[in-house]
Amino acid sequence: MTRLMTLLTGRLPIGWLQLAHSRTRLIAALAGVAFANILVFVQLGILGSLNDSTTAPYTLFGGDIMISSVDANTLLDGSNVSRVRLFQALAVTGVSDATALYIENVEWSRPDGGTSTLQTVGLDPKAAGFVPPHLSDTMLQLLLPNTILLDSGTRGLPTAALDGVTSATPYRLELSGQAVSAIGTVRIGGGFTADGSIYASDQTFLNLFPNRSSAAPNHILVNVEDGVDPAVVVERLQEALPGDVVKIGTKADVAAADLAYQTTERPTGIIFGFGVIIGVIVGIVIVYQVLSTDVADHLREYATFKAMGYAQRFFLGIVLEEAVILAVLGFIPGALISWGIYTGMSVATGLPLELGPDRALLVLVGTILACVVSGVIATRRLAAADPADLF
Structure with a gap:
């Protein structure tokens, strides 16, 4: 893994080495990221099944326009x-x-x-x-x-x-x-x-x-x-x-309005939407705690580099390297476990739950962004640190 990270970063992978130094902390961090991924996947899956089950009946009939009660x-x-x-x-x-x-x-x-x-x-x-x-x-x-x-x-x-x-x-x-x-x-x-x-x-x-x-x-x-x-x-x-009796729209517009109503005004859609937001927040908090602790543990080493003239972007690169590693490695078990949950829930409930590549990519990108945000926040303490005060 060290060799791979060296090839990818073009330098000694300090971030990976710091994470790998404490395997217990690394495993705990990956478990936290995986848990956040599972939470987001499940909420997105149920929200997606709500969307699919809302629009599916519209395939049973044709028509360009629908006239409905107001x-x-x-x-x-x-x-x-x-x-x-x-x-x-x-x-x-x-x-x-x-x-x-x-x-x-x-x-x-x-x-x-x-x-x-x-x-x-x-x-x-x-x-x-x-x-x-x-x-x-x-x-x-x-x-x-x-x-x-x-x-x-x-x-x-x-x-x-x-x-x-x-x-x-x-x-x-x-x-x-x-x-x-x-x-x-x-x-x-x-x-x-x-x-x-x-x-x-x-x-x-x-x-x-x-x-x-x-x-x-x-x-x-x-x-x-x-x-x-x-x-x-x-x-x-x-x-x-x-207009006070009926409302009129194209079939596509009516289906879209139905979907918007189900997801933004009905309690079910709102609850699952908040579930996705909570999952993201959980992931940010977990990764921030890990990275913040890591920065605190190596603050003297970072201060030495800072005194030698290394710029803030050098330290930010190390922390962001850790953040991306946690995001990718935590995503893999999270996605696999979520796939199993999807299968079990689909069998038990009959809901159209499917973990497609588009959803997996969305969650992966979201996980990386959330971890990067955590990394940026974690380095704020280092940016304000004065090497003279640490020795």
Whole structure:
């Protein structure tokens, strides 16, 4: 390791030698950095799963623009929209088609005795322009009453339970007291508000939720004519429809607003966001304590160098060398342990937890920056030290 550090730094690796001199302190420091990494990784993982589970349902339907109730912040909350808005939207220049979207949660008592909450999406199968391409082949089969597509990633459902499910060999279940046949699957997975999803026709949706009316969908989906900018049509719709009753945005903007609401206004998102900040602070404090103690232990040696004419940047380089070493070596076990935690949590909760290279790189860069900040703070004492006062 000493030879490697010599090649990297082009000089004697004083920082590494000082860290390696006390193996007990080095191990304790690396454990502290790894712990901070684990804390950040876990919080980012759960926050990421919240983001993924929030935006995933938007892949179940198409549309360029969404018309929602003015009090709707997510797909499920808020008042229903009058179907009249659909016909008003069709009269706006630039609109090519529109359809109603129904969403509601239903409880499913699984065969194993457990219960799963399923987010049910209802859409007219004949509205081809609003059916995602990956579902177009099976969508027309949902015209048969009480046929659905069931989420293969439903929390609590065995992985192989839906293998081989087709219209000829359906998976039968009971929802809202009615016999329902799953003739295919979708893949959304569990989230924070539901354990899985169901894709159904609008008529099957209304059968499952008899208290709902076809005249009051959750949202109106709108497609624009070819070559027309959706943003321009949004402005036209905002002028044509009452702004105190509905709000209008592109589908991408609505999904982004939903995500922002979940992460910045809902308690869950705020808590996990603070968890990331706390993890960073913990890492800074731990590394600062280690580096500050190291500076104090070698203050006389540093003072000797200072008296010989070495500049402050020389000492800063040594401390920053230690900081980067602690960051990199502490990151490795932290990432490995976090990967194991991700795997265990994903199996136990069904949440979409994945430690991808982008997240790993983000945490590594953040760890290095946090350790560098700690190193800069730790050298402030050395900068103010007078060699004459230390001998």
